[in-house]
Amino acid sequence: MSKLSGQSRSKARIRWTGAAIVLTGVAAGVLLAVVQGRQDTDRDAAVVAVAVEKGEVTLDVATTGTVRPATTRALGFAVTGTVRDVAVRAGTRVRAGQTLATVDDREAAGDVNDAEASLGDARARLDAAEDAAARVTASATACATTGPRAPGAQVAAVGCPTRGYPDTGGDAILTAEQAVNRAARAVAQARAALDGTVLKAPIAGTVVAVAGSVGDRVTGGQTFVTLADTYAMQVRAEFPEADAGALRAGQSATVTLGGHDDALNATVVQVDPVGAADGALVRYGALLSFATPPGDLLVGQSAQVRVRVGQATGVLRVPSTAVHDISGGSGTVLVHGGTTSARRTVTVGLRGDRYTQVTGGLTAGEQVVRSW
Incomplete structure (x- = not known):
């Protein structure tokens, strides 16, 4: 009896083990189907398509800069002498013709x-x-007017010249x-x-440096006061050579001053024709003039500069992230057609910061994958 009972228990364990294996296989299959379904759903959800549209494409280059006066004058006395009076100091605002200092x-x-x-x-x-x-x-x-004298008459001593002229x-x-x-x-x-002996301001501005004080001996022609035209401030910015090639005088720009949030309109007024080495890089300087300079500008104040170097309006555009493999004026987009997507080669124009201009291969309203 005990032998039969042992065999029965062994067969029961085998049956239960087989059932467990079957159930495990079924559960794994169900789980795999669920996971695959979720992956397919996530993949479909990850495809974000946008319509090809008409609009503006812009390209900006950015760097940092500093505020500086448009004009700086180095002023000195015309004579050598001892300073008798100094009427200004660094930071003093002066008007044109105002006395700055005198010497004896x-x-x-x-x-x-x-x-x-x-x-x-x-x-x-x-x-x-x-x-x-x-x-x-x-x-x-x-x-010359004395008439001829009579024979034997005496000649008066009138001091007449004896030569011809x-x-x-x-x-x-x-x-x-x-x-x-x-x-x-x-x-x-x-x-x-x-x-x-009297040093006067040739222009209105702000004194940025005074090189002496009362009692000092100064030499004629030596700079004593440095005067900046702070009523016409500019921003000096340095651009890497990769960006400098696109810079031109007259381009519009924005300047955001340190400690401020508002962007101020400005214009590029000068681009240096020769660059300066900065380690392994070469940088080119540019000057920007404010359209309406604020009244609280400080000499040396930091600034964030953005210059618009490219702009196209009323053109077909797609997000720049939608265009891949750009070479020789062409690129590849992924055109989305409901449940499927297909690659398509398109011709491109200006590639901006956010959008890229499409000049051929797409029509307005078509859907492309925004990022892939």
């Missing part, structure tokens, strides 16, 4: 007095030379005139030097 003018004023005295002497010598010439001319005229003193007058001209130039130079 006593020596320059003395030079003006000496030059004017020399001019007076030269003019007096010229007057004397002209008077002498007039007397000689009058004497020669009197001798009278000496009118022309050489003396010429010499005196040259002396007057030299003295007049000396006076003009002395007065200019006196004026140069």
Whole structure:
């Protein structure tokens, strides 16, 4: 009996094991079908198609830059002297013609007095030379009008010249005139030097540097005040050579200043013709001018710069992510037709930041896979 019971239990275990294997296989099949169904559903859901449409395609290049004055003037005194007064400091806003600083003018004023005295002497010598010439001319005229004398008559000593042409003193007058001209130039130079003891602003702007203080000895022509035209500020930006080739004067741009969110309209006014090495890269500088400069611009302020280097309006376009294998003006898109998608070669124009222009191979309204 016990032997039969053992055999029965063994057969029961085999039957249960077989049933478990069958159930496991069925469950695995069901699970696989569910997973495959979900994958197919996810794949279908992942295909996002967009319509080919007409619109604008734009291409921008971006970099960073700094705000700088459009014009900077290095100003110095015309004479050597000791600084007597400094009326400004860095950051002072000034108007055109405003006095910035002065040096001791006593020596320059003395030079003006000496030059004017020399001019007076030269003019007096010229007057004397002209008077002498007039007397000689009058004497020669009197001798020429004297009639023939009678035989035996006495000749009056009238100082008549004995040569054919009278000496009118022309050489003396010429010499005196040259002396007057030299003295007049000396006076003009002395007065200019006196004026140069006062340093004035040639333009309205902001003082960015003062190179001395009261009591300092300065040399004529040496920069003492640096003045920036902060009423006409610009942005200086450096572009890598890959982008610089597309830059042109007159292109529109936007500038976002450090600490600000609003983008300001600007225009490219200059592109450097020669680049500068920056490590292994070559960069080209560009200047941008604000359309309407804000009043709170700071010299050296950082800026984010975007320049529009390409634009096409009213053209067929698709997202740039939809076009692959672009080469020689053509590319490949995946045209979506309901449940299937097929590759198609298209011709392309401007490839912008978000959209690419399609010039052939697609029509408006067709569906393409946005990203694949």
